Amino acid sequence: MVERIAVTLPGRSYGIDIGPGLLAEAGARLQPHLARDRVFIVTETHVAARHLTALMAGLGRAGIAAEVLTLDPGEASKSWAVLGQTVDWLLEQRAERADIVLAFGGGVIGDLAGFAAAILRRGVGFVQVPTTLLAQVDSAVGGKTGINARHGKNLIGAFHQPVHVLADIDMLATLPRRDFLSGYAEVVKYGLLGDAAFFEWLEAKGPALADGDVALRTRAVAKCCAMKAAIVARDEREAGERALLNLGHTFGHALEAATGYSERLLHGEGVAIGCALAFELSQRLGLCAQEAPSRVRAHLADMGMPRDLTEIRGALPDAKGLLGLMGQDKKVVDGRIAFILARGIGDAFVARDVDPAAVRQLLEAALAAAEPA
Ligand code: GLY
Numbered sequence: 607m608v609e610r611i612a613v614t615l616p617g618r619s620y621g622i623d624i625g626p627g628l629l630a631e632a633g634a635r636l637q638p639h640l641a642r643d644r645v646f647i648v649t650e651t652h653v654a655a656r657h658l659t660a661l662m663a664g665l666g667r668a669g670i671a672a673e674v675l676t677l678d679p680g681e682a683s684k685s686w687a688v689l690g691q692t693v694d695w696l697l698e699q700r701a702e703r704a705d706i707v708l709a710f711g712g713g714v715i716g717d718l719a720g721f722a723a724a725i726l727r728r729g730v731g732f733v734q735v736p737t738t739l740l741a742q743v744d745s746a747v748g749g750k751t752g753i754n755a756r757h758g759k760n761l762i763g764a765f766h767q768p769v770h771v772l773a774d775i776d777m778l779a780t781l782p783r784r785d786f787l788s789g790y791a792e793v794v795k796y797g798l799l800g801d802a803a804f805f806e807w808l809e810a811k812g813p814a815l816a817d818g819d820v821a822l823r824t825r826a827v828a829k830c831c832a833m834k835a836a837i838v839a840r841d842e843r844e845a846g847e848r849a850l851l852n853l854g855h856t857f858g859h860a861l862e863a864a865t866g867y868s869e870r871l872l873h874g875e876g877v878a879i880g881c882a883l884a885f886e887l888s889q890r891l892g893l894c895a896q897e898a899p900s901r902v903r904a905h906l907a908d909m910g911m912p913r914d915l916t917e918i919r920g921a922l923p924d925a926k927g928l929l930g931l932m933g934q935d936k937k938v939v940d941g942r943i944a945f946i947l948a949r950g951i952g953d954a955f956v957a958r959d960v961d962p963a964a965v966r967q968l969l970e971a972a973l974a975a976a977e978p979a
């Protein structure tokens with residue numbers, strides 16, 4: 607069964623198709639958006655090896671030809687150099703203003719190809735075909751595109767909405783469990799930020815979902831996309847509410863930076879630990895009952911996901927160092943770090959007046975627990 611979620615924005619509304627078997631139907635589903643029977647696919651080597659033949663066949667079934675640029679996988683591709691390479695390639699291929707760039711991969715490819723589409727000939731259309739859970743529930747939806755800077759992640763970019771998103775749930779079957787669970791952290795985030803009933807559903811269904819149940823996966827991805835679509839429709843440019851989607855990310859980004867964006871800590875693992883810390887901070891500030899952080903941690907534990915700084919291998923900076931890394935966050939306004947805090951499960955809000963001393967004490971306690979005995 608294929609679910610369709612609409613992202614409604616003035617003059618740039620689009621649909622997100624979610625379900626199994628969508629690569630085979632890619633041509634038929636994308637044809638309404640094409641001015642000619644040709645697309646420009648940007649992908650990476652791992653995804654290309656596993657799934658490119660199926661995508662090309664799906665496009666070919668509708669008579670659509672494709673040119674393909676295959677990049678190196680990994681965060682390092684979100685750079686000026688690879689952006690330049692991508693834009694040059696699109697120009698060499700004579701991609702026209704009315705053409706479509708097809709981003710086929712996870713968050714790195716979606717962000718990079720989307721940004722290339724945003725600046726090519728002052729903006730061409732693009733389609734997201736996300737291949738990871740993280741991209742299907744978050745990065746492929748909502749129009750944030752960009753690359754990393756020397757000073758931090760995603761600091762260079764543009765809002766550029768795709769014209770369509772195809773989230774083929776079958777893509778998730780080939781993900782290593784660690785990558786799947788990293789994406790699952792973003793799924794949990796939606797329950798925690800705005801829907802207690804969804805979090806309860808995840809507590810019950812999470813293990814079966816992780817074990818591969820396609821119907822449950824489809825429902826979970828559709829639910830997250832529907833929540834994100836509603837938030838983006840109200841606050842596309844993150845003047846307010848959209849910042850809730852960064853629950854767990856202020857801590858998570860600092861931990862990713864501290865671990866060098868390496869295999870030591872995947873993005874979603876940072877988000878999982880970050881969500882646990884955000885609820886712990888909320889409890890310390892008297893905003894929510896102790897039951898809330900305990901429940902967050904219990905679900906992460908049930909799923910075999912990290913929730914403590916203790917679980918990060920190797921040395922970490924001290925609390926002051928971690929706070930310094932948070933200061934590079936895009937949500938910093940006038941030097942003040944924004945935190946997403948919660949009054950309970952499903953009831954998050956943006957706080958701009960958190961006392962840095964409280965954050966420092968929380969981090970000191972968490973790091974002390976992480977010290978070898
Ligand atoms: N990933 C957060 C957002 O799209 O706003």
